Amino acid sequence: MKSTVIKKFIDKTAIIGIVGLGYVGLPLAIRYSEAGYKVIGFDIDPNKVTVINQGKSYIEHIPAISIQTAVGQGFEPTSDFTRVPEADALILCVPTPLNQYREPDLSFVLNTTDSLLPHLRQGQVVSLESTTYPGTTDEELLPRIQSVGLKAGEDVFLVYSPEREDPGNPNFSTRTIPKVCGGYTQNCLEVGLALYGHVIDKVVPVSSTRAAELTKLLENIHRAVNIGLVNEMKIVADKMAIDIHEVIRAAATKPFGFVPYYPGPGLGGHCIPIDPFYLTWKAREYGVNTKFIELAGEVNSSMPDYVVSKVGAGLNALKKAVNGSRILVLGISYKKNIDDMRESPSVVLMEKLRDLGAEVSYSDPHVPVFPKMREHKFDLNSVALDRATIASYDCVLLATDHDKFDYTLIKEAAQLIIDARGRYQEPSKHILKA
Numbered sequence: 001m002k003s004t005v006i007k008k009f010i011d012k013t014a015i016i017g018i019v020g021l022g023y024v025g026l027p028l029a030i031r032y033s034e035a036g037y038k039v040i041g042f043d044i045d046p047n048k049v050t051v052i053n054q055g056k057s058y059i060e061h062i063p064a065i066s067i068q069t070a071v072g073q074g075f076e077p078t079s080d081f082t083r084v085p086e087a088d089a090l091i092l093c094v095p096t097p098l099n100q101y102r103e104p105d106l107s108f109v110l111n112t113t114d115s116l117l118p119h120l121r122q123g124q125v126v127s128l129e130s131t132t133y134p135g136t137t138d139e140e141l142l143p144r145i146q147s148v149g150l151k152a153g154e155d156v157f158l159v160y161s162p163e164r165e166d167p168g169n170p171n172f173s174t175r176t177i178p179k180v181c182g183g184y185t186q187n188c189l190e191v192g193l194a195l196y197g198h199v200i201d202k203v204v205p206v207s208s209t210r211a212a213e214l215t216k217l218l219e220n221i222h223r224a225v226n227i228g229l230v231n232e233m234k235i236v237a238d239k240m241a242i243d244i245h246e247v248i249r250a251a252a253t254k255p256f257g258f259v260p261y262y263p264g265p266g267l268g269g270h271c272i273p274i275d276p277f278y279l280t281w282k283a284r285e286y287g288v289n290t291k292f293i294e295l296a297g298e299v300n301s302s303m304p305d306y307v308v309s310k311v312g313a314g315l316n317a318l319k320k321a322v323n324g325s326r327i328l329v330l331g332i333s334y335k336k337n338i339d340d341m342r343e344s345p346s347v348v349l350m351e352k353l354r355d356l357g358a359e360v361s362y363s364d365p366h367v368p369v370f371p372k373m374r375e376h377k378f379d380l381n382s383v384a385l386d387r388a389t390i391a392s393y394d395c396v397l398l399a400t401d402h403d404k405f406d407y408t409l410i411k412e413a414a415q416l417i418i419d420a421r422g423r424y425q426e427p428s429k430h431i432l433k434a
Helices: 002-011 025-036 046-054 066-072 081-086 107-120 136-146 186-197 209-239 243-251 276-283 291-319 346-357 388-392 407-413
Strands: 015-019 036-044 074-080 089-092 127-130 157-160 179-183 205-206 326-330 358-365 393-396 417-419 431-433
Touching: 002 186, 015 025, 015 081, 025 036, 025 066, 025 407, 036 081, 036 209, 046 066, 081 107, 089 107, 107 136, 107 291, 127 136, 127 186, 136 157, 136 209, 157 209, 179 186, 179 209, 186 205, 205 209, 209 243, 209 276, 209 291, 291 346, 291 393, 291 417, 291 431, 326 346, 346 358, 388 407
Parallel strands: 015 036, 015 089, 036 074, 089 127, 127 157, 179 205, 326 358, 326 393, 393 417, 417 431
Antiparallel strands: 157 179
16 A cells, blocks of 8 residues: 555655645645646635636735646645545645634644545545644544544555745745654655655655654744744843844854844744744643743743833823824734734734724735734724825834835834834934834
8 A cells, every 4th residue: 555655656646635725735735736746725715716716816925827827737726525535645734723721722623634534545645734732643633534444554644744834935935945754653654755755855754743743843932932032132132222133133243153033023923923832731741841931932922012112112202192192003914025914913013002092004015904813803904105194103113024115215204113123223313123
């Protein structure tokens, strides 16, 4: 069985099923299509299926031409899960958020797996890419697969291969980012390496699905902890009237032993604000209290309050209060030059300022209309920036520093700028670093 399955991936007769056509699944589907595989994309959202079939993109950094090309090569999006048996590989790319208690929410992974079970067959490989805690694959997916009479490593092949996407980064693509892969058994690993080895330039095998799961968490916790450190350093530097961005630039000239991280108004994106909580939650099962990780989380979570306090201080210097002030937030995606709103700290800032009585607007060239979100609601459109419009606001808060903003115009026209991204390096009386 193993040899037959591997041969299909080698000669590209295998049909690839991508389950979840979001920021991870859609680029992966396009990559498999580019490599010459037949791809079926499964998604419960019929709107996504319709948009793809029309040759359009709902993710800004994925051009429509890429989707059109993939569809022309046979990429088929569908909401019909009865087509699951057609696929030789099922790659799960679904969200793993936190619940209201900041605990792992595996409902998307488990519900998706349950929807696949009636249609699984011998000879398939099931790969989970969603970020999760160590043990998810063998504790949650394995028993479900075995419940329908299939034995992992013989009848089907179970692997975990964490996604590594950096939306909007032109230097890395799905193909060029090395991919970690762990299998439930050695046979599973060998099949997993064949699944990814012909579409990804470098596949990195590890000894188990648990090792692969923890690898993903380590990558993002490393970033979260270091960002927490530099955010705390920013607060200290501010009290000492030192520009932390100048300090980081100077420290980064050291050719060894230092990696620059940059402060901001909080953490955003699907991974870094969430992943540490997956490990801290699981660690408690083993009697381990992850103090270091949790402390970094506390620092990062407190940054929106720090930025709001700087807004208050800046307005106070102008003899104005936050209550009643008109505040323009620049950039509401979680990082610059993309339209991804997941866990964006900008939205938290908008809510906190609104709760304090401010009249909040936003400008973002990548997000023309404030989207529907599960936890946040604003009925707003992006404000077009010109000199008169900028000058009409009591405060301009730079939350996400898109390259498309005209920073010279903003500096000249704004009454007060709160710079939470360190974009303005030259000192100015009406610019406060946050």
